[in-house]
Amino acid sequence: MLAELKLELETDHPDFGYFQSSNLQGVLMQRIDKEYAAILHEQGLKPYSQYALGGTQKEWRIKTLTAQAYERIIHPLLDDRFQEFVIEKKQMHVRICGKTVRVTPYRQLLDxxxxxxxxxxxxxxxxxxxxxxxxxxxxxxxxxxxxxxxxxxxxxxxxxxxxxxxxxxxxxxxxxxxxxxxxxxxxxxxxxxxxxxxxxxxxxxxxxxxxxxxxxxxxxxxxxxxxxxxxxxxxxxxxxxxxxxxxxxxxxx
Amino acid sequence: MLAELKLELETDHPDFGYFQSSNLQGVLMQRIDKEYAAILHEQGLKPYSQYALGGTQKEWRIKTLTAQAYERIIHPLLDDRFQEFVIEKKQMHVRICGKTVRVTPYRQLLDxxxxxxxxxxxxxxxxxxxxxxxxxxxxxxxxxxxxxxxxxxxxxxxxxxxxxxxxxxxxxxxxxxxxxxxxxxxxxxxxxxxxxxxxxxxxxxxxxxxxxxxxxxxxxxxxxxxxxxxxxxxxxxxxxxxxxxxxxxxxxx
Missing domain, CATH: 3.30.70.1900 (Alpha-Beta Plaits)
Structure with a gap:
């Protein structure tokens, strides 16, 4: 199955955009279990992608390509306690003000x-x-x-x-x-x-x-x-x- | 030798831009002798190029790649009596308010x-x-x-x-x-x-x-x-x- 999590974001820091995506990768890795993170690190073609978008409607989209990746990557981010995070390098505090998940079975994509x-x-x-x-x-x-x-x-x-x-x-x-x-x-x-x-x-x-x-x-x-x-x-x-x-x-x- | 004639243009017609270039090709052909026009018509790779530019500073640039093409194409356009022309299809009257020629010997280009x-x-x-x-x-x-x-x-x-x-x-x-x-x-x-x-x-x-x-x-x-x-x-x-x-x-x- 395929899945996409859209996080709507707010930050007072002026420097948010796609160019923060690699820092968000760091945030992501902190949220998932270490063993799985190590497996991902080894893999050539990873079972997920993610990117940030800036502008007035800031967002972070995390997409998974397998049921396992959904379970291990998107699932932890859905936890109600995950409402904010900090990009340490930039001392950037980011609030999550909305979460939307879209799940698409491969069958549906084919159809x-x-x-x-x-x-x-x-x-x-x-x-x-x-x-x-x-x-x-x-x-x-x-x-x-x-x-x-x-x-x-x-x-x-x-x-x-x-x-x-x-x-x-x-x-x-x-x-x-x-x-x-x-x-x-x-x-x-x-x-x-x-x-x-x-x-x-x-x-x-x-x-x-x-x-x-x-x-x-x-x-x-x-x-x-x-x-x-x-x-x-x-x-x-x-x-x-x-x-x-x-x-x-x-x-x- | 290489040459470029820049004609600065004025027209009250709102519809002037690069998209008139093929009509200007017609204007060009009317100014040169029929025999040479017939030769050009036969040729695959022609010894000249030309294009129009619109905007506030309208211009028409005609460029020749050989001494003969300069003689037969640019030279007639330098005639003092060539001060205006009409694009019949568009009923567009165009005035020429400036002519500049730049000639570059191949030797100079190489140097x-x-x-x-x-x-x-x-x-x-x-x-x-x-x-x-x-x-x-x-x-x-x-x-x-x-x-x-x-x-x-x-x-x-x-x-x-x-x-x-x-x-x-x-x-x-x-x-x-x-x-x-x-x-x-x-x-x-x-x-x-x-x-x-x-x-x-x-x-x-x-x-x-x-x-x-x-x-x-x-x-x-x-x-x-x-x-x-x-x-x-x-x-x-x-x-x-x-x-x-x-x-x-x-x-x-």
């Missing part, structure tokens, strides 16, 4: 997308900085191959459907898709004094090819709302929202 | 770039919508391979140095370059009732590899200010400006 929810257009918003890594270098343009590869890896790891992405399917999916609309800019994500090159913004993808292919792309995108896309999604990078489907008429705005 | 003008960072602004075409499809993300390929093709055609781009050099140049900064969005370019998918914005490129490679990239970019980049540069697409070189410190803004 939703295999019943044509999105047709042949996917519109993704990268709400926190995203990046890919290839041959040791950061990739900061959202090339479709990297997007799909990341989604397939994370989906495979979470569901144990596939341990490695099927190279042939990845190639087909990339070949039959194209980015038809976008608004993007490069940015950076701060992590332990280093700035990781990344990007933010929106892209619209059109999927040609078979209906099955289009539905599979939709399923992956639906899953990616929980897993994030690209590198360091457990530390706050690559958070996405699946926006309403694009209409054909609007693709050239 | 400028081979003396380290830009170091290892190139910052390009696509001031009018740009696009590439590959396997019959429009490419609207500025992939480096397509940028360099377009520059090399146009440079080769204008200087007759190379009739076809050297595939090996193109591969090397692409491999040693990366986009380190950008702000881009998709858009469309109107042409005879069709909207051509395209993009606008800025990109910063870093060139690793040998000094010679970095200087060659700089030379191509300097040339591209005259030729434009990508498809339909004679009709107003792919107009670029080479901005001041990026500093390393600012690459993660």
């Amino acid at each position: 939703e997308f295999y019943s044509d929810r999105c047709g042949r257009y996917l519109n993704l918003e990268f709400v926190t900085p995203a990046a890919f890594k290839s041959s040791g270098r950061y990739v900061i343009l959202p090339e479709l191959r990297y997007i799909y590869q990341s989604m397939m890896q994370k989906y495979g790891a979470a569901t144990a459907d596939l341990q490695l992405p099927d190279e042939d399917l990845l190639r087909q999916l990339t070949a039959c898709s194209s980015i038809v609309q976008y608004r993007l800019r490069s940015t950076s994500f701060p992590l332990e004094g280093v700035k990781i090159p990344s990007f933010k913004g929106e892209i619209g993808i059109k999927i040609n090819g078979t209906d099955t292919m289009a539905k599979y792309a939709g399923l992956l995108a639906g899953f990616a709302e929980f897993s994030g896309i690209g590198i360091k999604t457990a530390i706050g990078m690559g958070g996405i929202r699946l926006l309403s489907c694009l209409r054909k008429e609007s693709q050239n705005i | 400028e770039f081979y003396s380290d003008r830009c170091g290892r960072y190139l910052n390009l602004e696509f001031v009018t919508p740009a696009a590439f075409k590959s396997s019959g499809r429009y490419v609207i993300l500025p992939e480096l391979r397509y940028i360099y390929q377009s520059m090399m093709q146009k440079y080769g055609a204008a200087t007759a140095d190379l009739q076809l781009p050297d595939e090996d050099l193109l591969r090397q140049l692409t491999a040693c370059s990366s986009i380190v900064q950008y702000r881009l969005r998709s858009t469309s370019f109107p042409l005879e009732g069709v909207k051509i998918p395209s993009f606008k914005g800025e990109i910063g490129i870093k060139i690793n590899g040998t000094d010679t490679m970095a200087k060659y990239a700089g030379l191509l970019a300097g040339f591209a200010e005259f030729s434009g980049i990508g498809i339909k540069t004679a009709i107003g697409m792919g107009g670029i400006r080479l901005l001041s070189c990026l500093r390393k410190e600012s690459q993660n803004i």
Whole structure:
């Protein structure tokens, strides 16, 4: 099962935004049991993602990809005694003024997308900085191959459907898709004094090819709302929202 | 030799901008002799580019890549009697209130770039919508391979140095370059009732590899200010400006 916990936050500190996500990772680790934290630390593809959003409506979203991760990560955060926390590094005191949980069985995700929810257009918003890594270098343009590869890896790891992405399917999916609309800019994500090159913004993808292919792309995108896309999604990078489907008429705005 | 004619324009019509560029192409063709216009019409890679810019300071820039194109295209436009024109389709009356010509010998371009003008960072602004075409499809993300390929093709055609781009050099140049900064969005370019998918914005490129490679990239970019980049540069697409070189410190803004 997939789950998302949205915490609505308040703080008097002016310096709250996505760039606090890696500090929130620290807050998260303090709340879960040490043994599980150690297991997570070892894991390559982690069964959760999380990110913070600033602005007038501050929030922290924690998403889990397995029943175990829900149990071990989201469950402790639902405890009524968890009403505030402090980001020590910044001496930032944060109050939690709302908690909402949304749980989605994988079955529901499959049903939703295999019943044509999105047709042949996917519109993704990268709400926190995203990046890919290839041959040791950061990739900061959202090339479709990297997007799909990341989604397939994370989906495979979470569901144990596939341990490695099927190279042939990845190639087909990339070949039959194209980015038809976008608004993007490069940015950076701060992590332990280093700035990781990344990007933010929106892209619209059109999927040609078979209906099955289009539905599979939709399923992956639906899953990616929980897993994030690209590198360091457990530390706050690559958070996405699946926006309403694009209409054909609007693709050239 | 390379040349650019900047015409400063005034019009009371509210509808002037880059999207009038293909109509200005018509105005241009009326001013040059029919025989030469016919030759241009036949040519694949044309020895000139042009585009319009709207806003408070309206302008029309016409750029030529050979001495012959300067003679046949820019020279007639310098005639003192050419002080106004009408875009018939739009019933738009346009006055020319300033003309500036800038002529750059190829030798000067080579000297400028081979003396380290830009170091290892190139910052390009696509001031009018740009696009590439590959396997019959429009490419609207500025992939480096397509940028360099377009520059090399146009440079080769204008200087007759190379009739076809050297595939090996193109591969090397692409491999040693990366986009380190950008702000881009998709858009469309109107042409005879069709909207051509395209993009606008800025990109910063870093060139690793040998000094010679970095200087060659700089030379191509300097040339591209005259030729434009990508498809339909004679009709107003792919107009670029080479901005001041990026500093390393600012690459993660």
